[in-house]
Amino acid sequence: MTLASTLIAARSQMAFTLGFHIILASLGVALPALMLIANYRGLRHDDADALRLAQRWSKAVAVTFAVGAVTGTVLSFEFGLLWPAFTGRFGQVFGLLFAIEGICFFLEAIFIAIYIFGWKRLSPWAHFWTGVPVVIAGLGGAFSVVAVNSWMNQPQGYSPTSGTVTSVEPLKVIFNPAVRYEVPHMILAAYLVTGFIVASIYAVGLLRGRRDRIHRLGLLIPLTVACIATPIQFAVGDSAARAIAAHQPIKFAGMECVDKTSTHVTEYIYGRCTSSGVRGGIGIPGFDSFLVGWSTSTKVTGLDAVPSDDRPPANTMLHWAFDTMIGICTLLIGLALWLGVGWWRKRDFPQTRWFLRATAVSGVAAVVALECGWIVTEVGRQPWIVYNVMRTSDAVTHANGVWVTFGLVLAIYVALGAALIITLRAMSERWRSAGEQDVEVPYGPEAGLPEVSG
Amino acid sequence: MSEADAVAAVLWIGVTMYAVFGGADFGAGLWNLFARGGEGGKRPRDLIDWAIGPVWEANHVWLIFTLVVLWTGFPSAFEAVFSTLFIPLSLAALGIVVRGAGFAFHRTARRFRGRLLAERLFGLASVLTPFFMGTVVGAVAGGRVPVGNAAGDAVTSWVNPLSLVIGALFVATGAYLSAVFLVSDSRRARVPDLERYFATRALVSAVVTGGLAAAGLVELHGHARFVFDGLKGDALPLVILSAVCGIAVLVLLHRGARRGARPLAVGAVASVVWGWGIAQHPYLLPQTLKISAGAAPSATLTTLLVIFGVAVVLVLPALGLLFTLAQRSVVEETSRPSPQPTGGEA
Ligand code: HDD
Ligand code: HEM
Ligand code: HEM
Numbered sequence: 001m002t003l004a005s006t007l008i009a010a011r012s013q014m015a016f017t018l019g020f021h022i023i024l025a026s027l028g029v030a031l032p033a034l035m036l037i038a039n040y041r042g043l044r045h046d047d048a049d050a051l052r053l054a055q056r057w058s059k060a061v062a063v064t065f066a067v068g069a070v071t072g073t074v075l076s077f078e079f080g081l082l083w084p085a086f087t088g089r090f091g092q093v094f095g096l097l098f099a100i101e102g103i104c105f106f107l108e109a110i111f112i113a114i115y116i117f118g119w120k121r122l123s124p125w126a127h128f129w130t131g132v133p134v135v136i137a138g139l140g141g142a143f144s145v146v147a148v149n150s151w152m153n154q155p156q157g158y159s160p161t162s163g164t165v166t167s168v169e170p171l172k173v174i175f176n177p178a179v180r181y182e183v184p185h186m187i188l189a190a191y192l193v194t195g196f197i198v199a200s201i202y203a204v205g206l207l208r209g210r211r212d213r214i215h216r217l218g219l220l221i222p223l224t225v226a227c228i229a230t231p232i233q234f235a236v237g238d239s240a241a242r243a244i245a246a247h248q249p250i251k252f253a254g255m256e257c258v259d260k261t262s263t264h265v266t267e268y269i270y271g272r273c274t275s276s277g278v279r280g281g282i283g284i285p286g287f288d289s290f291l292v293g294w295s296t297s298t299k300v301t302g303l304d305a306v307p308s309d310d311r312p313p314a315n316t317m318l319h320w321a322f323d324t325m326i327g328i329c330t331l332l333i334g335l336a337l338w339l340g341v342g343w344w345r346k347r348d349f350p351q352t353r354w355f356l357r358a359t360a361v362s363g364v365a366a367v368v369a370l371e372c373g374w375i376v377t378e379v380g381r382q383p384w385i386v387y388n389v390m391r392t393s394d395a396v397t398h399a400n401g402v403w404v405t406f407g408l409v410l411a412i413y414v415a416l417g418a419a420l421i422i423t424l425r426a427m428s429e430r431w432r433s434a435g436e437q438d439v440e441v442p443y444g445p446e447a448g449l450p451e452v453s454g
Numbered sequence: 455m456s457e458a459d460a461v462a463a464v465l466w467i468g469v470t471m472y473a474v475f476g477g478a479d480f481g482a483g484l485w486n487l488f489a490r491g492g493e494g495g496k497r498p499r500d501l502i503d504w505a506i507g508p509v510w511e512a513n514h515v516w517l518i519f520t521l522v523v524l525w526t527g528f529p530s531a532f533e534a535v536f537s538t539l540f541i542p543l544s545l546a547a548l549g550i551v552v553r554g555a556g557f558a559f560h561r562t563a564r565r566f567r568g569r570l571l572a573e574r575l576f577g578l579a580s581v582l583t584p585f586f587m588g589t590v591v592g593a594v595a596g597g598r599v600p601v602g603n604a605a606g607d608a609v610t611s612w613v614n615p616l617s618l619v620i621g622a623l624f625v626a627t628g629a630y631l632s633a634v635f636l637v638s639d640s641r642r643a644r645v646p647d648l649e650r651y652f653a654t655r656a657l658v659s660a661v662v663t664g665g666l667a668a669a670g671l672v673e674l675h676g677h678a679r680f681v682f683d684g685l686k687g688d689a690l691p692l693v694i695l696s697a698v699c700g701i702a703v704l705v706l707l708h709r710g711a712r713r714g715a716r717p718l719a720v721g722a723v724a725s726v727v728w729g730w731g732i733a734q735h736p737y738l739l740p741q742t743l744k745i746s747a748g749a750a751p752s753a754t755l756t757t758l759l760v761i762f763g764v765a766v767v768l769v770l771p772a773l774g775l776l777f778t779l780a781q782r783s784v785v786e787e788t789s790r791p792s793p794q795p796t797g798g799e800a
Contacts, residue, residue: 074551085603091750093754110773114772165750412552
C-alpha cells in the first residue's frame with residue numbers, strides 16, 4: 001500500500017469514527033441535563049409524569065453512555081494507530097487537555113452509575129444532586145476535547161514551531177484563540193441536537209395518536225431547551241465564521257468558494273465550485289465582503305493566495321456543508337419562533353399536525369447540521385493536521401493495513417448503530433406496554449438480575 | 455526521583471490498575487464464555503453479570519488513563535508502539551468495541567437469541583483483547599519496538615514466542631484474578647455451590663498462570679536479557695513477593711478460607727507489574743529509549759502531575775461512593791442467584 005492510499009484510508013476511518021462518536025457524545029453531554037430538568041420539575045411540582053420521564057431518560061443515558069465510551073476508546077487508539085507522527089510530535093502539547101477530559105469522563109461515568117442506583121437508594125433531593133456532577137462533567141469534557149480541535153486549528157503555546165517540541169506553555173495551549181467560538185458552538189450544538197432528537201421522538205408518538213401527558217411533557221421539555229439554544233447558536237456560528245475569515249482565510253475561501261482575493265466578493269448560496277468560478281447557486285453581489293467586514297469593499301482572501309497544494313480539497317462539499325448548516329439553523333429558528341408564538345398565545349405548543357411533523361424531522365436535521373459543521377472544520381483545515389504547521393500527509397502511519405481496519409470498523413459500527421437503535425426503540429415500546437420495571441440497562445441495580453428460577 | 459520518573463510512576467499506576475481491574479473484567483468474560491450453555495451455565499453467568507454490572511465501565515477508564523499519560527508524557531514511545539504494533543493494537547481496539555457493546559446489549563436484549571449472541575461476543579472478545587495487549591507488552595519487553603513511525607517489523611515484532619507467551623499469560627492472569635474475585639462475590643451473594651465452582655476455577659487458572667509465568671521467564675532469559683537481568687536484580691524482591699502471594703492464595707483457596715485471597719491475588723499481580731517496570735528502568739522501550747530521553751518538556755510533566763493530583767482528590771471519593779452504594783444496594787434489594795442449583799425449566 002502506498003502512503004497516499006494509506007492517507008485516504010486513515011482520513012476516512014477517522015472521519016467515520018468521529019462522525020459516529022459525536023452523535024453519542026452530544027447525547028452524553030446534554031441528555032443528563034434534560035433528565036435533571038424533568039427530575040427537578042417532578043420534585044418541585046410533585047409531578048409524577050415528569051419523574052417518570054426523568055427515570056426513562058436516565059436509562060437512555062446509560063445505554064448511550066456505554067456506547068459513547070467504547071467508540072471514544074477507539075478514537076484514543078486512533079491517535080496512535082492512524083496519526084502516530086502527529087501524536088509523537090504534539091502529544092506533549094495537546095495531551096494535557098485529554099488528561100483533563102479523562103477526569104471529566106471518569107466522574108461522568110461514576111456519577112451516572114450513582115444516579116441510576118440512587119433512584120431507589122437515596123432521598124429524592126439527594127438523588128437529584130448526584131445528577132448535577134454528570135452535567136458539569138459533561139460540559140468540562142466537551143470543553144477539553146473540543147479545545148484540542150481548536151488548538152489544531154489555531155496552534156500556539158509551544159516552541160520551536162518546527163522539529164521537536166522542547167517547551168510548552170499549558171495555559172496558552174488550553175486557551176487558544178479558537179476555543180472562544182468552537183467550545184460554545186459545540187456545547188450549544190450538543191444541547192440543540194439532543195433537544196430536537198428527544199422532542200422528535202415524542203412528536204412521532206403524538207402524531208400516532210398517543211396524546212397522554214407523558215408525551216406532551218416529553219416533547220415540551222427538550223423542545224424548549226433546543227429552541228432557546230438555536231438563536232444563540234446562530235450568533236456564535238456567525239462570530240466563528242468571521243474569526244475564520246481573519247485567522248484561517250484559506251479555509252474561509254474554501255467554504256465560500258472565493259477563488260481570487262478581491263473586494264466586492266459575491267456570496268453564493270450553494271452552487272458548484274469550479275476553477276472558473278461558481279456555477280449555479282444564488283449569488284448575492286458584494287454580500288460575502290459585507291459579511292466579513294460589514295462593508296462591500298472589504299477585501300476577502302481567495303484560494304489564489306496560496307499554492308495549490310496548500311488549499312483545502314473538495315470545495316464544493318465544503319461549501320455545501322457550510323450552507324446546509326446555516327440553512328438548517330435558520331429553519332430551526334423558524335420552528336423556535338413557531339413554538340414561541342404558540343406558547344405566548346395559548347400557553348401550549350401549537351396544536352397542529354404540521355407543527356408536530358416539523359418537530360418530528362427536527363432531530364435528524366440537527367444531526368445533519370452537526371455533521372456538516374464538523375466537515376467544515378475538519379475538511380476546511382486540510383491539508384494541515386495542525387494548521388500551517390504540520391501536514392496531514394506527514395502525520396499518517398507508515399504501517400500497512402489501514403484499509404482493512406477501516407473495513408472492519410465500518411462493519412462493526414454499522415452493527416453497533418443498528419443494535420443501539422433497536423435497543424432504544426425496544427425500551428420505549430416496553431415502557432408503553434409493560435410499565436417501568438421491565439427495562440434493563442447496562443448499569444444499575446435492576447440490570448441483569450440473576451433470577452430466582454425454579 | 456526526576457519529574458520524568460514521577461510521570462513514569464503515574465503511568466505505571468495506570469497500568470497496574472488496568473491490569474487488576476481491567477484484567478479481572480476480561481477474566482469474567484472468559485468465565486462467561488467457558489460456562490456451559492443453557493441452564494447449567496446460567497447461574498454462574500448470572501453471578502458474573504451481577505458482580506461486574508456496576509463497575510465494568512469504570513474499570514476500563516484505566517486504559518484511557520494509561521494511553522493519555524503515555525502520549526502526553528512520552529509521545530515518542532507512544533508513536534513507536536502504536537505504529538510498529540499496528541496489527542495487535544487495532545485488533546485490541548476492535549475487541550474493546552465488541553466487548554463493550556456485547557456486554558451493554560446482552561443486558562438490554564429482549565429475545566433469548568440476541569442475548570446469547572451478545573453474550574458470546576462479549577466472552578470471545580474478552581479472551582482475545584487481553585491476548586493482543588499481552589503480545590504488545592511482550593514486543594516492548596523484547597526490545598522489538600524501535601523509535602519512529604512503524605520502524606519495527608509489523609509481524610515478527612509481536613508474533614514471536616515471548617510475545618505469544620505473554621499474551622497467554624495476560625489471559626490467564628485475568629481469568630485467575632476474576633475467579634478469585636468471583637469466589638468472594640459468590641459468598642456475598644450467599645451461593646455456596648458457586649463459591650466452590652469458582653474456587654476450582656481459581657485453582658486451575660492459578661496453576662496455569664504460574665506455568666505461563668515460568669515459561670515467560672525462560673523466554674525473557676533467551677530473548678530479553680536486559681529485562682531478565684533486571685528481574686533477577688533490582689526487581690527480585692517483587693518477583694519473590696509475587697510468588698509468595700500467589701502461593702498463599704492457592705493455600706487459602708484450598709482451605710476454603712473466608713478472607714485474604716482477594717488482596718493477596720491483587721498483590722501477586724501488582725508486584726509483577728511493578729517488577730517489570732523496575733526491571734526495565736531506566737528504559738521505557740528497553741535499550742532504545744530511556745525515560746529521560748522520551749519525556750515531554752518540564753511544563754507538560756508538571757501539569758500532568760498536578761492533574762493527576764486533582765484526579766486523585768476528585769475521583770477516588772466518588773469511586774468509593776459508587777462501590778459502597780453498589781455493593782450495599784445490590785445485596786439488600788435485588789435477588790441473587792438462587793441458593794441451590796435449579797434444575798430444568800424456569
Ligand atoms: C447543530 C448544529 C449546528 C448548527 C445549527 C450550526 N452549527 Fe456551525 N458547527 C457545528 C454545529 C452547528 C459543529 C458543532 O458541528 C461545529 C464543528 C466544530 C465546531 O466547533 O462546531 C460547527 C462549526 C462551524 C464553523 C467552523 C468552525 C471552525 O472551523 O473552527 C462555522 C464557521 C460555523 N459552524 C458557522 C455556523 C453558522 C453561521 C451557523 C448558523 C447560522 C451555524 N454554524 C449553525
Ligand atoms: C474535538 C475533537 C476532534 C479532534 C481532536 C479531531 C481530530 C482529528 C484528526 C487528528 C484528524 C485526522 C487528521 C486530518 O485529517 O487532518 C481529523 C480528521 C477528520 N475529522 Fe476530526 N477531530 C475532532 C472532531 C471531529 C468530529 C466530531 C467530526 C465529525 C464528523 C470530525 C470530522 C473529521 C473529518 C471529516 C476528518 C477528515 C478530514 C479530511 O481528511 O478531509 N472531527 N480530526
Ligand atoms: C478526537 C476526539 C475525541 C476523542 C479522542 C474522544 C475520546 C473519548 C473517550 C476515550 C471516551 C470514553 C471515556 C470513558 O471511557 O469514560 C469518550 C466519551 C465521550 N466523549 Fe469523546 N472523544 C473525542 C471527541 C469528542 C467530542 C468532540 C465530544 C464533544 C462534545 C466528546 C464528548 C464525549 C462525551 C460526553 C463522552 C462520554 C460518553 C458519552 O457521554 O457518550 N468527545 N470520548
